[in-house]
Amino acid sequence: AQDDMAGGMSFEFTDEQIEASPYLQSVLSRLDETYDTSDFAKEGPYRIAFAAQGTSNAWSALMDAHAYWYVEHLGEEVVSEFMYGDAQRSADIQVPQVEDLLAQEPDAMILVPMGAAALSAPVERAMMQGVPVVLCASAVETDNFVTEVGTNLWTVGANLAQWIVDQLDGEGNVLVMVGVPGVTTSDVMEEGAQAVFDANPGINILDKQPGFWSTAEAKTIMETWLTQHGDNVDAIWSGGAQMSQGIISAYLDAGLDIPPIGGGEWQNGFLRLALEHDIDYLAWQYPNAMITLCIDAALQILAGEPIPRFIDFSGVIPNSEPFTDEQGAEYFREEWSDDVHGPITMPDEKLAELGFATMDDG
Amino acid sequence: MKLIQTYETGAGSSPWRLRKFVADYGVYIALAILLLAGALLTPKLYAVDTIAVVMRQASQLGIVAIGQTLILLVAGLDLSVSGVFIMTSVVMAEVGNGRDEMVIPAIATALALGGIVGLGNGWLVTKRRVPPFVATLGMLVLVKGATQAYTRGVPGGFVPEILGIVNRSWSFLSIPLILWLGLSAIFIFVLRGTAYGRRVYAVGSNIEAARLSGIPVDAIRISIYVLGSLFAVISGIVLTGYVLYVDRFIGSGLDLDSIAAAVVGGTAFTGGRGGLLGTIAGVLIIQILSTMVVLLGLDVEVQFIIKGLVILGAVTLYSVANADS
Amino acid sequence: MQTERSGIGAPDAAFPNMSEYILEMLNISKSFAGVEALKDVTLRCKPGLVYGLVGENGAGKSTLMKILAGAYRADAGEIVFKGQRRDQATTADIINSGISIIYQELALVPQMSVADNIFLGREPRHPLGILNLKQLYTRAGDLLARLGITLDLRLPVSELTIAQQQLVEIAKALSQNADLIVMDEPSAILAGDELDQLFSIIANLIEQGVTIIYISHRLEEVFRIADEVTVLKDGEVVAARPLAALDRPTLVELMVGRSLDEIFPQTQRERGELLLVAENIATDTILQDVSLEVYAGEILGIAGMVGSGRTELARALFGADALTSGHIKRIGKDDAAWSSPAQAIRAGLALVPEDRKRHGLFTALSVRINLTLPILSRLTRLGIVRRKAEERVVQAARERLSIVMSAPDQETQFLSGGNQQKVVLAKWLETAPDIIILDEPTRGVDVGAKFEIYKLMRQLNDRGIAIIMISSELPEIIGMSDRILVMNDGRVAGELTREEAGEARIIEMATRSERAHKPA
Amino acid sequence: MNSAAAFFKAKSEGRARAVFLRRNGPILMVYAFILLLVVIGITQSERFFTERNLANVARQSAFLGIVALGQMLVILTAGIDLSVGSLVKVSILVSAIVMNGESANVLPAILATLALGVIVGLIHGFLINELRIAPFIVTLASLVILRGIGLTISSSPVGKASREVMMFYVKKVGPVPIIALMFFALVIVTLLLLRYTVFGKYLYAIGGNTEVARLSGLPVKKTRYGVYVLCSLSAAVTGLLWLSRMGVGDPAIGDGIELQTITAVIIGGTSLFGGRASVLGTLGGVLLLGITANLLVMLGVNQFIQGLIQGVIIVAAVALYKQEGD
Numbered sequence A: 001a002q003d004d005m006a007g008g009m010s011f012e013f014t015d016e017q018i019e020a021s022p023y024l025q026s027v028l029s030r031l032d033e034t035y036d037t038s039d040f041a042k043e044g045p046y047r048i049a050f051a052a053q054g055t056s057n058a059w060s061a062l063m064d065a066h067a068y069w070y071v072e073h074l075g076e077e078v079v080s081e082f083m084y085g086d087a088q089r090s091a092d093i094q095v096p097q098v099e100d101l102l103a104q105e106p107d108a109m110i111l112v113p114m115g116a117a118a119l120s121a122p123v124e125r126a127m128m129q130g131v132p133v134v135l136c137a138s139a140v141e142t143d144n145f146v147t148e149v150g151t152n153l154w155t156v157g158a159n160l161a162q163w164i165v166d167q168l169d170g171e172g173n174v175l176v177m178v179g180v181p182g183v184t185t186s187d188v189m190e191e192g193a194q195a196v197f198d199a200n201p202g203i204n205i206l207d208k209q210p211g212f213w214s215t216a217e218a219k220t221i222m223e224t225w226l227t228q229h230g231d232n233v234d235a236i237w238s239g240g241a242q243m244s245q246g247i248i249s250a251y252l253d254a255g256l257d258i259p260p261i262g263g264g265e266w267q268n269g270f271l272r273l274a275l276e277h278d279i280d281y282l283a284w285q286y287p288n289a290m291i292t293l294c295i296d297a298a299l300q301i302l303a304g305e306p307i308p309r310f311i312d313f314s315g316v317i318p319n320s321e322p323f324t325d326e327q328g329a330e331y332f333r334e335e336w337s338d339d340v341h342g343p344i345t346m347p348d349e350k351l352a353e354l355g356f357a358t359m360d361d362g
Numbered sequence B: 001m002k003l004i005q006t007y008e009t010g011a012g013s014s015p016w017r018l019r020k021f022v023a024d025y026g027v028y029i030a031l032a033i034l035l036l037a038g039a040l041l042t043p044k045l046y047a048v049d050t051i052a053v054v055m056r057q058a059s060q061l062g063i064v065a066i067g068q069t070l071i072l073l074v075a076g077l078d079l080s081v082s083g084v085f086i087m088t089s090v091v092m093a094e095v096g097n098g099r100d101e102m103v104i105p106a107i108a109t110a111l112a113l114g115g116i117v118g119l120g121n122g123w124l125v126t127k128r129r130v131p132p133f134v135a136t137l138g139m140l141v142l143v144k145g146a147t148q149a150y151t152r153g154v155p156g157g158f159v160p161e162i163l164g165i166v167n168r169s170w171s172f173l174s175i176p177l178i179l180w181l182g183l184s185a186i187f188i189f190v191l192r193g194t195a196y197g198r199r200v201y202a203v204g205s206n207i208e209a210a211r212l213s214g215i216p217v218d219a220i221r222i223s224i225y226v227l228g229s230l231f232a233v234i235s236g237i238v239l240t241g242y243v244l245y246v247d248r249f250i251g252s253g254l255d256l257d258s259i260a261a262a263v264v265g266g267t268a269f270t271g272g273r274g275g276l277l278g279t280i281a282g283v284l285i286i287q288i289l290s291t292m293v294v295l296l297g298l299d300v301e302v303q304f305i306i307k308g309l310v311i312l313g314a315v316t317l318y319s320v321a322n323a324d325s
Numbered sequence C: 001m002q003t004e005r006s007g008i009g010a011p012d013a014a015f016p017n018m019s020e021y022i023l024e025m026l027n028i029s030k031s032f033a034g035v036e037a038l039k040d041v042t043l044r045c046k047p048g049l050v051y052g053l054v055g056e057n058g059a060g061k062s063t064l065m066k067i068l069a070g071a072y073r074a075d076a077g078e079i080v081f082k083g084q085r086r087d088q089a090t091t092a093d094i095i096n097s098g099i100s101i102i103y104q105e106l107a108l109v110p111q112m113s114v115a116d117n118i119f120l121g122r123e124p125r126h127p128l129g130i131l132n133l134k135q136l137y138t139r140a141g142d143l144l145a146r147l148g149i150t151l152d153l154r155l156p157v158s159e160l161t162i163a164q165q166q167l168v169e170i171a172k173a174l175s176q177n178a179d180l181i182v183m184d185e186p187s188a189i190l191a192g193d194e195l196d197q198l199f200s201i202i203a204n205l206i207e208q209g210v211t212i213i214y215i216s217h218r219l220e221e222v223f224r225i226a227d228e229v230t231v232l233k234d235g236e237v238v239a240a241r242p243l244a245a246l247d248r249p250t251l252v253e254l255m256v257g258r259s260l261d262e263i264f265p266q267t268q269r270e271r272g273e274l275l276l277v278a279e280n281i282a283t284d285t286i287l288q289d290v291s292l293e294v295y296a297g298e299i300l301g302i303a304g305m306v307g308s309g310r311t312e313l314a315r316a317l318f319g320a321d322a323l324t325s326g327h328i329k330r331i332g333k334d335d336a337a338w339s340s341p342a343q344a345i346r347a348g349l350a351l352v353p354e355d356r357k358r359h360g361l362f363t364a365l366s367v368r369i370n371l372t373l374p375i376l377s378r379l380t381r382l383g384i385v386r387r388k389a390e391e392r393v394v395q396a397a398r399e400r401l402s403i404v405m406s407a408p409d410q411e412t413q414f415l416s417g418g419n420q421q422k423v424v425l426a427k428w429l430e431t432a433p434d435i436i437i438l439d440e441p442t443r444g445v446d447v448g449a450k451f452e453i454y455k456l457m458r459q460l461n462d463r464g465i466a467i468i469m470i471s472s473e474l475p476e477i478i479g480m481s482d483r484i485l486v487m488n489d490g491r492v493a494g495e496l497t498r499e500e501a502g503e504a505r506i507i508e509m510a511t512r513s514e515r516a517h518k519p520a
Numbered sequence D: 001m002n003s004a005a006a007f008f009k010a011k012s013e014g015r016a017r018a019v020f021l022r023r024n025g026p027i028l029m030v031y032a033f034i035l036l037l038v039v040i041g042i043t044q045s046e047r048f049f050t051e052r053n054l055a056n057v058a059r060q061s062a063f064l065g066i067v068a069l070g071q072m073l074v075i076l077t078a079g080i081d082l083s084v085g086s087l088v089k090v091s092i093l094v095s096a097i098v099m100n101g102e103s104a105n106v107l108p109a110i111l112a113t114l115a116l117g118v119i120v121g122l123i124h125g126f127l128i129n130e131l132r133i134a135p136f137i138v139t140l141a142s143l144v145i146l147r148g149i150g151l152t153i154s155s156s157p158v159g160k161a162s163r164e165v166m167m168f169y170v171k172k173v174g175p176v177p178i179i180a181l182m183f184f185a186l187v188i189v190t191l192l193l194l195r196y197t198v199f200g201k202y203l204y205a206i207g208g209n210t211e212v213a214r215l216s217g218l219p220v221k222k223t224r225y226g227v228y229v230l231c232s233l234s235a236a237v238t239g240l241l242w243l244s245r246m247g248v249g250d251p252a253i254g255d256g257i258e259l260q261t262i263t264a265v266i267i268g269g270t271s272l273f274g275g276r277a278s279v280l281g282t283l284g285g286v287l288l289l290g291i292t293a294n295l296l297v298m299l300g301v302n303q304f305i306q307g308l309i310q311g312v313i314i315v316a317a318v319a320l321y322k323q324e325g326d
């Protein structure tokens, strides 16, 4: 058995679990590997391409904001040009966009992939062209990239499930709401959760449905679930904070007591709701500020320094560990808008400038 | 004269009468079959609170579908509604900014902006003669882009709490349901009993003849597109109250669903044919179906497949009924 | 082209096991939506003859022919063509077996060129479905040349006037080298030379042994060319006789079921005050420099050749096409001017258009809605329609014009052609106009209804209403008009009084060439 | 020759030309628009007018363009195919699974994918022809059903392209990517198909007036089957190209392609009412959308206004010229 510290929580994998999950195999092996980047070494300043998820939601908009802020902070003598592509959350758009970015012959590329397989060949082509690729927040199918910044999402899913099992003392009815089927981030979390639930025969999964990381979709499904299972639900596993909000909202409308929710994030709106209604939850984190680590990784590669093939942000970015409702009040920020995902590593004024926060009461 | 009497005394051949019945009431037959299936497979469907939930959710689709039906009646189509939802949601947060007393100005602003989008659609379709499909698709990209450019990714402010009132149910009654059925009733009457309604059908049926009959065809069409966008705004407000949060993918899918609901309900693409009674049934079919999928614990992929098959099935009913006449 | 035909001279050789008939339609019945359109109809045709098929509007003529074409299936009965059962055949089979049909409602693809339309479905081709364009154009060109029609073969037919489209339709039917040609009111929009041309084409075909079924409401045409006449009434054959055994009054009586006084109704009237003046108007169509005056209580006839701009004139007067110069003024009503149909209607004008399917009718809507559309403001209170008032209007219209319909809520697409025309007419009469423009008002209307319409026109005159009537039927123009404007190439070629007018005179003015100076 | 005929002759020569110009003016406008974007690209970015980027744009155009050609044929018959995006998705999955990284499986994979296209096209044809359901509804239902089938096959990446298939994507003839060549070849074939074949003529006739086509004895049903099969095939081929582009079968691809193709086709002056189509116009529409996306990246346009700019360009492109009525 192997042990991994992911999201600040340790988890013991069985050999069978590793056997069954290519994702785990890849992450675990890459944690110990380093990449020899001497081929990529060159003099600065650098031209860096950033193929982003885009401005289509708050999480990625904040990631972009962090990126632009950080590049500015580093100065022109470090990064002379920062090329940007907005994938509008779609792999269809991102694949040609990566090609367009590569046509500008950047020194390195940072990619937030919108499809694990869709972006594999483009990533390989970039590497073949001599452009080192840093994957940010999600992986691709191929192994031919320099490094990935993120966290072990399998462990995240498993930890959320384990927390539920612990809350229920191993017995109870659980509903599972996953993100978007087919998206790696969602599928891997689900895989981890399922592994834990499978290992606890006292847990009865009532139903599993996708909530498409949308508050409205999640609420619609939760409403139907409630008409069906009513107060027969002992806990809910949720793949994201927006969905947890929808789940809570459905409970509030139905006037039922809200069971423990395994799954939330440092998202201001979720924390507000959870605080107001005193909900038991375990929140994990996926800080958009990890983009600064990605930029650092790109610079390290271009400097020719060896680099680990998997960089876990937790422990590196301050306050990025999981937390429960007991710490919720410490994380919640009155002056931030509902959409803000912490932790934020850029200055507060920046956040206000972008319209994410009010400065007057902060 | 003999011909007339045969018909009026109802002595027509019976297969024909059956077909006509199916053509006129096909969607209700489909709905009845679905309800029957529901009674057998998922009796939970008939619990008061399930009905309340289904009706409240159906209202979100239903309100957009009123607008979509009106637009289809003038041989148009509106793909821009999901852009209007997002815009509405952002306006509720930006203008409403968490303050209940600002909810009226917020709604007024959203309606005004929606009106402008509708005018844009109408202008493209009438004055520039752009096919509605592309005109409204272009507007969709434009409205989304403009909303994004304005908010720079994230809206400031919160959705006023008071909008959460749309989530209250009294037995199976709720504000969205009352809005949906009330607006439907009003527009059923408008279409059937007013000069405006007649003109809408005329424009959809033969635009050139309508113009020569002195009907201000462009004004009618533009007004219909404006109405369509206003219904999208109303639906957007209900959706925003539903989640009490600015969800960037709010109501995605309602554009195609609203078209499907209208068409399943018997409104023709070619304009001038159909109406809101059918649309109500179409909306219920689509909504009950997705609720049943969850109640049955089916996978989403199955849901997609069933939804497609039901659309096909309902429409086949019409085409078979209308065949050879 | 016709030389490629085979077997016509010797019918017995071509279809050996057969009677003397090339076509037998036996005991055909058909009902639509509960209405019996045809009851036990039998029609037999011998090769080389012209069969007139007449009857009132809605009698079932077009339906019978559509059944022959395979476009509809009969409920009962059999069809034998050239000795073979054909009642289950598809349209393609029918065309290939040697029947071609000119439909009452034009059957052309508007966006396609003249040549493409003529050979639609039978394009000259190389192997692998590749078009032989050279042959397509030469054959189409030859065909039109032989028919004496000159049209640009590459022009989309949507660019043609409907009369020109009708000629294309005839060319299309002829190109099929059929043994039997059905013509469903081919002459309704033809006049003068075109009509003569049509008759000489028919004569030519007969000589070659082709059989023709000719449907028309213009009885003089039937008397001119038919060998035998079949009369349909309410979906039943009431007579099938050699022409020689018929005279006009008998035929009319057979069709209408009573004898009819077929004289243009006259009234004793004074010309009223000046109602409308148009001065030097032109539009961006062919209309140029047209001036006219319209007086209360008169009928102003507009005559001219196909394409002379009469329809354009009507549209310009009604505000449907924008004027590029000149102006139109309504005298008396605050001297109003207008630039849209809506304003024209308010100024007291009405237009019964020539192309009723495209410009006059809402085919998917009920008779009720069609009838009351322009007068809704009169039938509504606060925008809400008053059902009773509406019902009265519908009933009155139905009786006044004897519109045959199953119920006021019947969709107008299911009315026969003539009844559709009556609906359009009735709709405009309801607006109580001062000036009413009738563009080919009796086109496709049966004799009975035609004289109803004439009488109605007179009644309108008596009430002081002015009528501008465009017609390609010269007897009608001469019989009804107080004054006649003759159009030629988009201009007014002259004005004739009723006394001066005669067919020859009008045709001469309408065709006099002033184009010598024009570039070719 | 009678007088009316003489009159028409005098007028008709000029008219044919005027009609041609009226019909094609919009297409010239689209190309003018493209030219404008190219000028902006050349003057504002050093890297836009490089062999590499142009090859890039040309290759990318093939992905939208091939489906757009199929879509155009369907629209020409007054139909529409909303299912192409979902079909691309399913095609990618099927081809990836069958190929499974083996060179020996390339042919079976291609055949299986094309067969899939044929089957889907035939089903569309059946529903439209025999059950007489409007194409919009048939293909809308099919969009939803195929998406479901795609997810049923796999909701995560599956299968693998063989080495040669992956190399096909980068292969070039001189400076031109082979995929771009393939697309331009298809453009020419479609052009010839519409202009010089009976099938092409029938597409116009059915779109112009189906009833007339039927009464003229055209094989309306067969032609409709044919055109829906062609359109589905274009989606299947595009699925194969995507596999070559990605190397692995990813269900994340395909959503929204239908809207893009329809936009491109309409920008190119094809009438949604049927009966009128322009191959060169469709090419223009595809290039306009492709170059716009490319330029947004090349010029480093502020991320917040990219969507707005795209919206403005699409609306302007369709609104700039008054489209002819039906």
Ligand SMILES: Nc1ncnc2c1ncn2[C@@H]1O[C@H](COP(=O)(O)OP(=O)(O)OP(=O)(O)O)[C@@H](O)[C@H]1O
Pocket (backbone or CB within 6 Å): B003, B325, C032, C033, C035, C036, C037, C055, C056, C057, C058, C059, C060, C061, C062, C063, C064, C104, C414, C415, C416, C417, C418, C419, C444, C446
């Ligand atoms: N598709 C249809 N559906 C329903 N009823 C129809 C249809 N076609 C024709 N009818 C009805 O059948 C009857 C015969 O119509 P048909 O068109 O054959 O008349 P017609 O003799 O050609 O008249 P006209 O001289 O006015 O053209 C009419 O009562 C008409 O309303």
Ligand SMILES: Nc1ncnc2c1ncn2[C@@H]1O[C@H](COP(=O)(O)OP(=O)(O)OP(=O)(O)O)[C@@H](O)[C@H]1O
Pocket (backbone or CB within 6 Å): C159, C160, C161, C162, C163, C164, C189, C285, C286, C304, C305, C306, C307, C308, C309, C310, C311, C312, C313, C354, C472, D007, D008, D009, D010, D011, D012, D015
């Ligand atoms: N060479 C030509 N080829 C085709 N159409 C032409 C040509 N020249 C003129 N036209 C068309 O002829 C039409 C003028 O005919 P219009 O319909 O006004 O004639 P009309 O006198 O009303 O005849 P009718 O009503 O019998 O068709 C215009 O629409 C014009 O565009």
Ligand SMILES: [Mg+2]
Pocket (backbone or CB within 6 Å): C061, C062, C063, C104, C184, C416, C417
């Ligand atoms: Mg008829």
Ligand SMILES: [Mg+2]
Pocket (backbone or CB within 6 Å): C310, C311, C312, C354, C439
């Ligand atoms: Mg005319």
